[in-house]
Amino acid sequence: MKRSILALLVALALLAAACGDSSGGDSGNESAEGSSDGGNQSCAVADLSLFAPGRLTVATGEAVFPPWMMDDDPTNGQGFESALVYALADRMGFTRDDVDWVRTGFDQAIAPGTKPYDFNIQQFSITPDRDEVVDFSIGYYKVKQALIAYDNSPVIQATSLGDLADTKLGAAIGTTSLSYIEDFIKPSTPPAVYDTNADAKAAMDANQVDGLVFDLPTAYFITAVEIPDASIVGVLPAMSDNPEELGMLFEQDSPLVPCVNEALQSLIDDGTVASLEEQWLNQGGDIKTLSK
């Protein structure tokens, strides 16, 4: 008994020591992301520091979903993110066959340490907190949120965020949709949080939530294909001047970031990204936007 208490005390002391000066480390280790100087570094394929020399190794989710990628197959160039990666690879000087795909879960993608790929693309939204432990590319899509519900739900007639004050909403974990509910809708009942979109849908079937918030492209897809009985109540209004954007995720301090940003920026400038967006993400027609 005495011995185990001793051991416990020693262990706790060590844990405390481990935690002790981490707040200093938090601020000390931030790198100056924005100012990464791409100017004097060559972005030719031969000069890039890649996971596999001469090849672009891209990670995405284990099970990927339309309209981001189609048929759970990132290699077919179909779907917004798959098409974007191939356009990006082309702009950087890779051929189609130079692109390798690996699959990671969300947790593998965010765990500390070296990563077995060049970058990861699975609708990661860029936030300052996340930026402390990984690096992001510039944004490739500005996220809009949408509310979906069944026709008999109390939220189906909502026209403003105020109408949602006394409802029970749900969202998937780690999404900007969840942050949107908590930060802007602020319903009296805290939103339910699910591991996956599939669980969120099951909860709506079980009448445990009145409605679900997804990013708009996902909402289109879900109401068109997965739960056709549900419909989009409305697009949720953008609440800040800098709406959250999706970015590609890199290992912290990856030397690749400036080169990818350069290529991505040129794809944005010449309208490639906008036309991919038009092709894959904007099929929903006119949907009302809820007022603030």
Add this chain to the structure above:
Amino acid sequence: MNSESPVSHGPPRLTGERGAGGIGHRWKELKVQDGARGALIAFFSTVVVFGVVTWVILSSSTWPAVRRQFFSVRHLREVWPAVWGGFALDVKMFIVAEVLILAFALLVAVIRSLRGPAFFPLRMLTIVYIDILRGIPLILLILILGFGVPALTLPGVPNDPVFWGVTALVISYSAYTSEVYRAGIESVHESQRSAARALGLTQWQALRFAILPQAVRNVVPALLNGLVSLQKDVALVSILGVREAVREAQIYNARTFNYTGLIAAAILFLIISVPAARFTDWYTARERRLRGGH
């Protein structure tokens, strides 16, 4: 072992040195010295072992990154209120579930131990229940009850995920726990039942007053073991969207990529499970002492 004479436990060199009372006294003194030396050795070996482990960890080049993501004081401060609030829900679910499990499992075990051909259908029912429920993964049971049953939209059936999560825990854990009870019931010697029946007790009374009190006492450590296990498994209810401690930590983790909240949740769970484990050991040791040192 003979518990009446402490001398028989002691080293032979002590015998004959003093009178009978003195030997006992001296023996205790030696034990205290041994205990102190043991504690000292334990302390130093613990420091050395943990020191080496710590040194190895700290020498890793990525330790600063790991520390920032797992042990950050700033993130701990931010995530703590949510995790703490979620933990209160964990404790509530845990207490309600444990009470129901202990009662329901006992009922199942008693039914399964009933004698006589008339009870065959009941016995069979309990066997089927135990076999099937022990074979179904708990997480699946939670999903089926939590999402599936409310989706039937039957009138009068609740759709609260906490209700169904706790129900799944009770159903699953009762199957295991009833087998623990049954082991206890079968560990009571047959002669106890015969003796009780010979005194004129009915089968039911024999069970109630002779068998069960001994049976339950025999399996208290195993029951406490299940209690510690349940205490962690309540977190599985989070899959239904219930925001308990682990889920709150995961939400924070997914938003910030920082794992400190999960460490905080783990520490809260330890605050319950470590004392429970120590209590189990203490109880087992006490039982052994009271029953004559086996």
